[in-house]
Amino acid sequence: MDAEKIIARAEQQCAAAFLRTEKIEQSNVSRLMDVFSKNKVAQRHFSGSTGYGYDDEGRDALERIWAGIFSSEKALVRPQLMSGTHAIAVALLGNLRPGEEMLAISGKPYDTLMDVIGSEENPVEGSMYSLGIAYRELEAENARVNIPFVLKNLRPETRLVHMQRSRGYAWRRALDIAEIEAVAEAIHAARPDIVVFLDNCYGEFTDIREPRVDLMAGSLIKNPGGGIAPTGGYIAGREKYVQRAAARLSAPGIGEEIGSYEAGYRLFYQGLFLAPHVVSEALKGSILLGEVFSLLGYEVSPAPGEPHGDIIQAVKLGDRETLIDFCQMVQSASPVDAHVLPEPWAMPGYSDEVIMAAGTFVSGASIELSADAPMREPYIVYVQGGLCYAHVRLAALRIVDKMLAKGRVASGVLAGLDGKI
Numbered sequence: 505m506d507a508e509k510i511i512a513r514a515e516q517q518c519a520a521a522f523l524r525t526e527k528i529e530q531s532n533v534s535r536l537m538d539v540f541s542k543n544k545v546a547q548r549h550f551s552g553s554t555g556y557g558y559d560d561e562g563r564d565a566l567e568r569i570w571a572g573i574f575s576s577e578k579a580l581v582r583p584q585l586m587s588g589t590h591a592i593a594v595a596l597l598g599n600l601r602p603g604e605e606m607l608a609i610s611g612k613p614y615d616t617l618m619d620v621i622g623s624e625e626n627p628v629e630g631s632m633y634s635l636g637i638a639y640r641e642l643e644a645e646n647a648r649v650n651i652p653f654v655l656k657n658l659r660p661e662t663r664l665v666h667m668q669r670s671r672g673y674a675w676r677r678a679l680d681i682a683e684i685e686a687v688a689e690a691i692h693a694a695r696p697d698i699v700v701f702l703d704n705c706y707g708e709f710t711d712i713r714e715p716r717v718d719l720m721a722g723s724l725i726k727n728p729g730g731g732i733a734p735t736g737g738y739i740a741g742r743e744k745y746v747q748r749a750a751a752r753l754s755a756p757g758i759g760e761e762i763g764s765y766e767a768g769y770r771l772f773y774q775g776l777f778l779a780p781h782v783v784s785e786a787l788k789g790s791i792l793l794g795e796v797f798s799l800l801g802y803e804v805s806p807a808p809g810e811p812h813g814d815i816i817q818a819v820k821l822g823d824r825e826t827l828i829d830f831c832q833m834v835q836s837a838s839p840v841d842a843h844v845l846p847e848p849w850a851m852p853g854y855s856d857e858v859i860m861a862a863g864t865f866v867s868g869a870s871i872e873l874s875a876d877a878p879m880r881e882p883y884i885v886y887v888q889g890g891l892c893y894a895h896v897r898l899a900a901l902r903i904v905d906k907m908l909a910k911g912r913v914a915s916g917v918l919a920g921l922d923g924k925i
């Protein structure tokens with residue numbers, strides 16, 4: 505039994521899922537090109553600006569296009585939004601006032617947001633907690649949002665409801681568009697004053713459109729930057745909420761009017777153009793990895809055949825050594841820093857050691873192939889990204905090869921595979 509045979513077998517089983525992914529890509533490219541042409545994108549939009557950046561045409565057109573694609577009235581798409589966490593923090597802090605409350609309904613928010621939220625035990629300077637903004641979190645087993653339960657839990661001071669589309673780094677499923685919108689509708693019917701917010705990171709272009717909510721945010725070094733946006737984040741949604749975020753990003757009274765970027769906007773436009781394809785390649789890579797590890801007898805999420813509402817594939821590897829090998833093989837197959845050997849380390853802010861594999865052109869870009877894991881039972885690795893499918897396939901091949909060489913695949917599993925291949 506060799507690794508190539510196992511990968512080829514898994515690939516055969518992915519055919520239907522790959523086809524679904526390609527259809528989503530086609531639909532998104534078509535949608536994108538309609539919006540590009542409607543906005544008359546031209547060379548001049550790629551030029552940068554300096555100073556205040558008043559009437560920066562490239563920036564303004566990019567934001568109109570973004571709003572069109574993200575089912576929104578208005579969007580901020582800025583290199584000055586420094587990361588996904590920054591974009592989310594600006595959106596939240598711009599829309600919440602002292603005495604008001606944010607209610608998280610799809611489970612615990614992404615790790616980096618816990619400092620933005622803050623708490624009595626973790627009273628981070630400038631956090632929502634430090635500003636007198638309250639926070640509550642509802643139980644949501646496997647991110648299943650129970651609408652009647654949510655409605656019962658709204659309080660007069662509840663001003664913003666938080667949902668996270670992606671699994672992030674948790675063993676849960678991603679939310680799909682239909683359920684996000686059903687939740688938003690039910691909340692609006694009961695309480696039109698509440699802002700329904702979505703952390704859209706890792707979810708963009710995994711479906712044929714983006715969810716309609718009041719406000720959402722994400723990172724440009726993930727899906728919508730197409731792998732070539734050099735930095736940045738976005739906030740999109742209803743005009744008044746995006747404007748409040750803009751007042752927080754720049755200054756009250758100035759809002760979205762300023763912000764220059766001398767390097768120009770071509771990489772943002774071209775990245776957005778490439779995003780449906782790059783996301784499709786990354787998704788196919790995730791689908792392949794899920795199928796391969798399922799064939800090898802591991803529990804994976806999403807399971808083969810399940811929809812992918814984000815680009816992440818989680819695999820329960822079960823032991824420390826396999827996890828380290830997995831990450832080291834991903835690193836060895838990377839175009840940058842392939843010579844580096846990742847090791848578990850005690851990263852500040854994390855309770856367990858973590859191991860991270862990433863060899864990316866854009867520093868820290870997780871739309872490029874990367875794998876991360878906390879070093880704790882049951883040793884789950886979270887893999888995401890890949891600018892081209894062939895690259896993820898190569899990494900999968902090396903991982904399986906290593907596992908076979910070290911005798912980590914149970915003989916029963918191999919015998920079963922022998923029958924099938």
Ligand SMILES: *Cc1c(COP(=O)(O)O)cnc(C)c1O
Nearest residue numbers: 587588589614670672705706723
């Ligand atoms: C990546 C991510 C964030 C934070 O983005 P950064 O760019 O890493 O700050 C927030 N939420 C989710 C779901 C993410 O995947």
